[in-house]
Amino acid sequence: MAPQDLSITLVYIGYALAVLLTFGAVLTWVERKQAAIMSDRIGANRAYLRIPFTQVKLIWLGLFHGMADGLKLLLKEDFRPLAYDKLAYALGPWLAFTPVVLVFAVIPFGGTLDPGRLFPGLADWFGGRSYPMQVAPIDAGLLIVFAFSGISIIGAMLAGWSSDNKFSLLGALRAGSQLISYELVMGLTVLGLILIYGTVELDSIVRQQSGTVLGFLPAWGIVYQPIAALLFLTAGIAENKRIPFDLPEAESELISGYFTEYSAMKQGMFMLSEFIEIAIIAALFTTLFLGGYNLPWLTDAGFVFPGGHVVELSHGWVVLIQVLTFLLKVFLLCSFQILVRWSLPRFRWDQLLRFAWKFLLPLTIANLIVTVVAVWALS
Secondary structure (H helix, E strand, C coil), rough: CCCHHCCCCCHHHHHHHHHHHHHHHHHHHHHHHHHHHCCCCCCCCCCCEECCCCCCCCCCCHHHHHHHHHHHHHHHCCCCCCCCCCCHHHHHHHHHHHHHHHHHCCCCCCEEEHHHHHHHHHHHHHHHHHEEECCCCCCCCHHHHHHHHHHHHHHHHHHHCCCCCCCHHHHHHHHHHHHHHHHHHHHHHHHHHHHHHCCHHHHHHHHCCCCCCCCCCCCHHHHHHHHHHHHHHHHHHHCCCCCCCCCCHHHHHHHHHHHHCCCCHHHHHHHHHHHHHHHHHHHHHHHHHHHCCCCCCCCEEEEECCCCCCEEEEEHHHHHHHHHHHHHHHHHHHHHHHHHHCCCCCCCHHHHHHHHHHHHHHHHHHHHHHHHHHHHHHC
């Protein structure tokens, strides 16, 4: 790998890790504040930073509670149960956390970056190279997403089985059956998009969502596949094991589910992976159904509006708008998922699986059949 390519790859990796960890920390605060607003409470507002040698306290609406929670988990004793499988117990948090982070590597967060145009002083060094704004621009990106999401199931199963705790084991069994059920629904919902766009490369799918339909509608996947979009988001929330689909870790029934016997940073990895997964589900939905980093009438040269009116923008401004557009869409979808979490009651276990197999799955298959017929008729 050329040093220029390596430098850009390292920048992308750093950006991806910073975005995911920031979302993981900020979403804990968003969830608390959103719950407080819906409950007519103030919410988290006790943690603060004191400016040295002064009495000034920086509270900032409780934003420092995430930092306090992280420090608490890092400094706590790493308690282990008396009888447990050491290897499986240690692997569980990593197999739950790592695949969630790796999924972001194949998600495009912007268009094409030309470092020579962005930094003219480096133009000779980069020699006209341009890079897709994606950590790992893999042709089979969508397949990689489902491959990694399947590995996270193993982490939950290992954690529950290795803990030698009946509540943990029951939570692991629930997690396995729930994730397999809703993973099938998610996979079938995206088949319609694959038929329409003719590819499983995520960057190609996003690029085909640029422009407009009928002159005013964004050419996003949700316009072509509205039912699939609703089904995908529903299955995605269930994949994340959040209320109303939080049966694997239902506190009123299973204490903490499959990670009941975990403490300190191992428990923190499970909790952080759940919040990061909220962002990953939002990023995938944005990529597949909301045009990714695209805005209507935004091109590489700037905005081109109907009627021929053009607003020219530099390459740096176009890249910045694309990145911020992607992040804004992801954040709004994350907030929606948290809103659902505090708005709906929990399903019973039998209702959860019945909802997947007897309602979502038939509806997904019906939508896929209609899509196949429509694509065949229009081809």
